[in-house]
Amino acid sequence: MTGTARSLLDLGDLGFEQGAHLLVQRALETLPPGAELAVAGLDPALVVHLEAWCRGKGHRALRAEENDEGVRATVTRGRTDLDRWARAERAGRPEPGGIVASPDPSWGLAARGALVEPGGPPLNADLVERDLVWAELAPSLYAHAASAQWDPATAIGWDAEVALAPEIERAVVQIMTFLVENEQAALVVPARLLARIHPHFREVLQLLAVQAADEARHVEIFTRRALLSSGEMGTSSVSGRESLATLLTEPDFSLASFLLSVLGEGSFLNLLTFIDRNAPDPVTRQVARMARQDEARHVAFGVAHLQHQGKVDPTLLGRLRGAVEQRHQTLVSSAGLNQDVFDALVLLAAGEWSPSGIRRGYAAVQELQEEMDQGRQHRLVRLGFPADEAAELSALHTRNFM
Amino acid sequence: MTLLMGAVAYDPKVVTIWGGFRSWLNEHGCPFDFVLYSNYERQAEDLASGRIDAAWNSPLSWIRSRRLAEANGRTLTPLVMRDTDRDLTSVIVVLADSPYKDLADLRGETIAVGAVDSPQATLLPRSFLAEHGLREGAEVELRRFDVGVGLHGDHIGGERDAARALAAGKVAAACMIDSNHLLFGKEGTLSAGSTRVLAQTPPYDHCNMSVGDTVPEQTKRNFGELLLSMSYVDPQVRPLFDLEGLTSWRPGRVSGYGALERAVDETGFYSAEGTVTAQGYRP
Numbered sequence: 001m002t003g004t005a006r007s008l009l010d011l012g013d014l015g016f017e018q019g020a021h022l023l024v025q026r027a028l029e030t031l032p033p034g035a036e037l038a039v040a041g042l043d044p045a046l047v048v049h050l051e052a053w054c055r056g057k058g059h060r061a062l063r064a065e066e067n068d069e070g071v072r073a074t075v076t077r078g079r080t081d082l083d084r085w086a087r088a089e090r091a092g093r094p095e096p097g098g099i100v101a102s103p104d105p106s107w108g109l110a111a112r113g114a115l116v117e118p119g120g121p122p123l124n125a126d127l128v129e130r131d132l133v134w135a136e137l138a139p140s141l142y143a144h145a146a147s148a149q150w151d152p153a154t155a156i157g158w159d160a161e162v163a164l165a166p167e168i169e170r171a172v173v174q175i176m177t178f179l180v181e182n183e184q185a186a187l188v189v190p191a192r193l194l195a196r197i198h199p200h201f202r203e204v205l206q207l208l209a210v211q212a213a214d215e216a217r218h219v220e221i222f223t224r225r226a227l228l229s230s231g232e233m234g235t236s237s238v239s240g241r242e243s244l245a246t247l248l249t250e251p252d253f254s255l256a257s258f259l260l261s262v263l264g265e266g267s268f269l270n271l272l273t274f275i276d277r278n279a280p281d282p283v284t285r286q287v288a289r290m291a292r293q294d295e296a297r298h299v300a301f302g303v304a305h306l307q308h309q310g311k312v313d314p315t316l317l318g319r320l321r322g323a324v325e326q327r328h329q330t331l332v333s334s335a336g337l338n339q340d341v342f343d344a345l346v347l348l349a350a351g352e353w354s355p356s357g358i359r360r361g362y363a364a365v366q367e368l369q370e371e372m373d374q375g376r377q378h379r380l381v382r383l384g385f386p387a388d389e390a391a392e393l394s395a396l397h398t399r400n401f402m
Numbered sequence: 403m404t405l406l407m408g409a410v411a412y413d414p415k416v417v418t419i420w421g422g423f424r425s426w427l428n429e430h431g432c433p434f435d436f437v438l439y440s441n442y443e444r445q446a447e448d449l450a451s452g453r454i455d456a457a458w459n460s461p462l463s464w465i466r467s468r469r470l471a472e473a474n475g476r477t478l479t480p481l482v483m484r485d486t487d488r489d490l491t492s493v494i495v496v497l498a499d500s501p502y503k504d505l506a507d508l509r510g511e512t513i514a515v516g517a518v519d520s521p522q523a524t525l526l527p528r529s530f531l532a533e534h535g536l537r538e539g540a541e542v543e544l545r546r547f548d549v550g551v552g553l554h555g556d557h558i559g560g561e562r563d564a565a566r567a568l569a570a571g572k573v574a575a576a577c578m579i580d581s582n583h584l585l586f587g588k589e590g591t592l593s594a595g596s597t598r599v600l601a602q603t604p605p606y607d608h609c610n611m612s613v614g615d616t617v618p619e620q621t622k623r624n625f626g627e628l629l630l631s632m633s634y635v636d637p638q639v640r641p642l643f644d645l646e647g648l649t650s651w652r653p654g655r656v657s658g659y660g661a662l663e664r665a666v667d668e669t670g671f672y673s674a675e676g677t678v679t680a681q682g683y684r685p
Contacts, residue, residue, distance in 0.1 A: 045598070049584045083635045083640075117637075118637040324413025
């Protein structure tokens with residue numbers, strides 16, 4: 001006895017086969033170890049079950065003598081349930097301000113802010129430092145991304161009339177084929193990265209998951225537009241695939257984010273605007289426009305993440321530069337853009353095969369490349385590169401656009 | 403010396419449990435290894451003959467290895483046991499709406515028991531029933547459910563089959579350990595409230611860590627003290643305790659094995675020297 005008054009629990013006719021242990025457990029939780037709980041009840045098997053249950057839970061039950069209160073047994077509270085949580089800790093706090101710099105890998109998949117029982121297998125994640133993956137903008141970007149999801153079946157007016165000259169249609173099909181290939185790279189890269197990030201940084205995981213889902217939709221709508229009239233896809237060149245392969249092999253989160261989102265998807269914003277502007281039919285215009293909305297968000301996260309990291313890592317700019325140079329070296333002997341894609345873009349902007357049309361189209365594609373270059377330089381400057389270095393690095397970007 | 407312990411592989415989790423204990427003990431300065439047996443009889447023989455230093459013994463295996471050892475002038479020590487090995491009971495259960503009001507009402511009936519070598523579901527209840535005037539083959543018939551023979555009742559299958567036979571009305575009563583009556587009610591093998599506990603045996607003890615006299619006193623003491631120091635607070639220990647079903651190790655004791663010793667003698671399960679004499683028992 002601890003000297004404290006003995007508590008009494010009356011189970012009525014509730015048996016242990018029907019959940020009586022929950023009431024006993026709740027009553028014991030209010031008592032300190034060593035305190036006693038008198039248990040009354042009418043279930044014939046109550047004492048047998050109470051004894052067996054207490055034994056397994058580290059409590060002790062003592063059968064009562066006959067008495068007026070109908071008490072059947074007295075439980076002496078053990079401490080096993082307390083011991084389980086004795087060294088438990090909170091996995092940070094739930095709100096974004098509560099993330100910690102280096103979450104314990106053994107927190108595993110526990111919700112941020114949960115009380116975590118120590119032990120258990122460590123998480124197989126290698127991106128476990130806040131400064132490697134975080135951006136202050138991530139929570140609001142995720143919220144925006146989630147609210148901006150759209151249904152490919154209804155967001156595009158698939159029933160609109162599309163009756164193009166066969167060569168113009170072929171140019172659209174070629175561009176769509178190129179876009180699908182690039183979007184597949186853009187799907188795989190964030191999907192791979194998110195599995196490597198500690199779930200403590202859940203807004204980053206959520207954002208990357210939505211990013212992958214965005215690309216999945218883009219793959220769908222570009223494929224559907226390509227097959228709308230001809231039923232056949234265009235060509236895929238070795239050089240295009242070589243260029244994309246270099247994105248998939250970059251293991252560093254920041255560098256992968258830089259190459260894909262800031263430089264690649266950044267250039268794609270200009271490309272999608274170009275397709276929108278020169279689209280020969282409403283479906284082509286819509287698919288470009290819908291995809292562009294999403295890509296703008298991906299670029300924003302990439303830039304925000306690198307701006308955050310640039311503040312804590314003075315070596316970042318040097319590493320970004322190294323990544324661009326290395327990718328350039330890898331691709332130096334590659335042709336870059338699929339010639340069929342380049343020609344298709346010219347024809348799309350020309351709208352016809354006349355000399356004046358081709359002149360116009362060719363100039364438009366040159367202007368597109370200039371816009372892409374300006375856009376890259378602008379983002380590089382935002383990351384902290386001096387203007388001349390930004391120009392130099394932008395020029396080294398792959399000719400494949402992405 | 404590396405202390406070599408035997409354990410019976412009645413379930414795949416045994417590897418996880420003893421592999422975990424092995425790591426913990428070695429990290430805490432006690433060289434320890436284990437070997438697995440397919441049944442308790444060979445383990446009991448090997449412990450008694452000194453081929454292994456210790457054994458995680460069922461109560462029945464404790465009795466046999468002790469008898470074998472003592473017949474050869476050796477001694478075994480029940481070093482530690484789980485807190486959950488102390489003061490267990492078995493229950494004789496009937497259907498709630500059956501006419502049986504006390505044990506005597508079972509005269510002439512058939513009672514389901516577990517495997518031939520289950521202390522809790524066969525040997526102890528049979529002795530308990532005989533003590534209350536219900537002898538097997540005379541006043542009552544026993545229907546045995548031999549699942550996992552050689553595992554000394556560690557396999558729950560025999561008890562569950564006995565409970566199913568009761569639920570199906572094929573027998574008048576069934577014998578099982580108290581915690582399994584609770585488990586079968588929770589899992590639905592016996593629907594809640596459909597059975598009644600007609601009688602309950604006095605408390606008895608279950609497994610223990612038996613250590614042979616091949617182990618130097620100091621090593622034995624260290625081993626025992628280390629086990630007793632294992633804490634449920636320790637995240638490395640806790641999952642092992644949860645799997646093995648204990649919340650702490652307690653000192654071993656022999657006071658809880660009297661009823662089983664008597665039951666073994668009554669049915670001639672083992673001879674006084676530890677020879678297997680049970681009829682039809684093939685582990």
